[in-house]
Amino acid sequence: AQSVSQHNHHVILSEAASLELGCNYSYGGTVNLFWYVQYPGQHLQLLLKYFSGDPLVKGIKGFEAEFIKSKFSFNLRKPSVQWSDTAEYFCAVNGAGGYNKLIFGAGTRLAVHP
Amino acid sequence: GAVVSQHPSRVICKSGTSVKIECRSLDFQATTMFWYRQFPKKSLMLMATSNEGSKATYEQGVEKDKFLINHASLTLSTLTVTSAHPEDSSFYICSARPTSGRINEQFFGPGTRLTVL
Numbered sequence: 001a002q003s004v005s006q007h008n009h010h011v012i013l014s015e016a017a018s019l020e021l022g023c024n025y026s027y028g029g030t031v032n033l034f035w036y037v038q039y040p041g042q043h044l045q046l047l048l049k050y051f052s053g054d055p056l057v058k059g060i061k062g063f064e065a066e067f068i069k070s071k072f073s074f075n076l077r078k079p080s081v082q083w084s085d086t087a088e089y090f091c092a093v094n095g096a097g098g099y100n101k102l103i104f105g106a107g108t109r110l111a112v113h114p
Numbered sequence: 115g116a117v118v119s120q121h122p123s124r125v126i127c128k129s130g131t132s133v134k135i136e137c138r139s140l141d142f143q144a145t146t147m148f149w150y151r152q153f154p155k156k157s158l159m160l161m162a163t164s165n166e167g168s169k170a171t172y173e174q175g176v177e178k179d180k181f182l183i184n185h186a187s188l189t190l191s192t193l194t195v196t197s198a199h200p201e202d203s204s205f206y207i208c209s210a211r212p213t214s215g216r217i218n219e220q221f222f223g224p225g226t227r228l229t230v231l
Contacts, residue, residue, distance in 0.1 A: 032218055043224035044158075044207070051218060090157060101148065102209075102220060106157045 002027045004091050006105035013081055013112050021076040021108050023065075023091035030096035033074040035065055038107075039087045047089070050074065051096070061085070086112045115141050118210050120223035127198055128231055134194045135226045137208030143188035144210035148220060149181070152205040164191045188213065198230040 007022035025031065035047040048059025055067040065076045074091060091105040117140040127133050137147055145166050150158040162172045162183050170183035180202075182194040191210075195202050205227050209220035 034219075036222075044209075044222040046219065049219065101160055101163060104157045107155075109155070 002093075002103050004093055004103050004105035006089075006091055006108050008108045009106065011108055011110045013110070015083055015112055015114055016080050017112075019076070019078040019081045019085070019110070021089055021091075021110070023074045023076065023105060024072050025074065025091075025093045025103075026072065027093050027095065027103070031093050032096055033065075033067060034092040034094075034102070035059065035063070035074075035076050036090045036092060037087045038090065044090070047076070081110075081112050083112050083114050086110060116212065116216065116219075116221045117141055118208065118221050118223040120206075120208055120226050122226060123224060124227045124229075126229045126231065129199055130197055132194055132196045133198055133228060134192055135206055135208075135228075137191045137193070137210065137223055139189045139210040139212075139221070142210070142215070142221075143213045144191075145188060145213045146211045147185060147191040148209045148211075149183060149191070149193050150207045150209070152207055152225070158207060161193075195228065198228070200230045203228055203230045 003026045005024045033050040036044045037047050038044050047063050048057050050057045050067045058064045063078050089108045092102045094100045094102045119138045121136045147164045149161045152158050161176045162170045164170045164183045164185040166185045172178045185191040207225040209222045211220050
């Protein structure tokens, strides 16, 4: 069955700490991978995406993610978080070609304390 | 670019009434739009895939007669919650996939919060 698993439901960090949010997926075939962010009271925004090529992708606001095919993982990282990174983060996957529905993980709620 | 709007942003209705939510792609055409439901502190659950000019495809467990979807043009899809009940209260989000250009991506609307009294 197609699924996305995010290991951490709730993460609390202090400013300047490093961040890594785990994401593993189960999907037959070639995939597209996404990380979305939802700031409080705002709509989903795309942080970064992986379609093919370099497995280390860089997104907006200093975020990056690494696709490790052998581990079916696409973990999100940021070396130094800011208070403004407080948000909910969703990992998502769909089949390559873009015509397949997105499967979302349960989300990780990140709280960054000043 | 690639902006999706939803209207209304919030709606409160009485039990038994119907509510229509609009999803518009403002600066691109979208053959396919998706409707999601998001429960508090939960992820997005895909309800249905809406294709312009054809019937929507509903996910398992979603009542098509209760959640009517119409995708009459390449920039507009509507979701009508019929005979709404308190358990239908939720945050409904649409997304749109461009017909050309960034076809591998979906662009999300800001969501509509429905409260059924």
